Amino acid sequence: EDPETTEDDSPVCVGREEDIKKSQRMTAIVHDREIVIFYHKGEYHAMDIRCYHSGGPLHLGEIEDFDGQACIVCPWHKYKITLTTGEGLYQSINPKDPSAVPKWRSKGIKQRIHTVTVKNGYIYVTLNKTSGLKCDSDFYATGQFKVIKRSS
Numbered sequence: 001e002d003p004e005t006t007e008d009d010s011p012v013c014v015g016r017e018e019d020i021k022k023s024q025r026m027t028a029i030v031h032d033r034e035i036v037i038f039y040h041k042g043e044y045h046a047m048d049i050r051c052y053h054s055g056g057p058l059h060l061g062e063i064e065d066f067d068g069q070a071c072i073v074c075p076w077h078k079y080k081i082t083l084t085t086g087e088g089l090y091q092s093i094n095p096k097d098p099s100a101v102p103k104w105r106s107k108g109i110k111q112r113i114h115t116v117t118v119k120n121g122y123i124y125v126t127l128n129k130t131s132g133l134k135c136d137s138d139f140y141a142t143g144q145f146k147v148i149k150r151s152s
């Protein structure tokens with residue numbers, strides 16, 4: 001057995017491509033982690049379902065573009081998270097020049113992004129936990145904060 005491979009690394013089938021193309025989003029539990037998958041402008045994006053800020057339900061948010069980047073806007077406090085990288089975006093204001101147009105900046109990767117693959121019309125999600133990088137959203141991805149309860 002390859003010691004580098006754990007069960008958590010295996011792709012999990014979360015549904016049919018046909019269905020997510022209609023609904024534009026779906027939720028899934030992937031190896032005990034709650035995930036939201038978005039279908040946006042022909043691409044799939046998966047991330048932890050609970051917002052890194054305070055655990056808001058990202059699957060209920062709207063997708064909007066900020067500074068040319070598609071973001072999910074958390075329904076709780078309107079934090080913006082890029083779909084492709086999980087970066088938190090904010091607008092910075094120069095205190096020395098309050099009249100200047102605020103600039104969009106990144107706080108860095110805050111929300112854990114997962115890998116989506118499509119095979120024979122089915123969507124698979126592979127957890128991205130191997131990077132060693134800690135994400136703020138990890139806090140809400142486990143334990144008592146889970147929003148979706150298992151049916152079994």
Ligand code: FES
Nearest residue numbers: 051054056074077
């Ligand atoms: Fe998402 Fe506060 S919980 S913005």
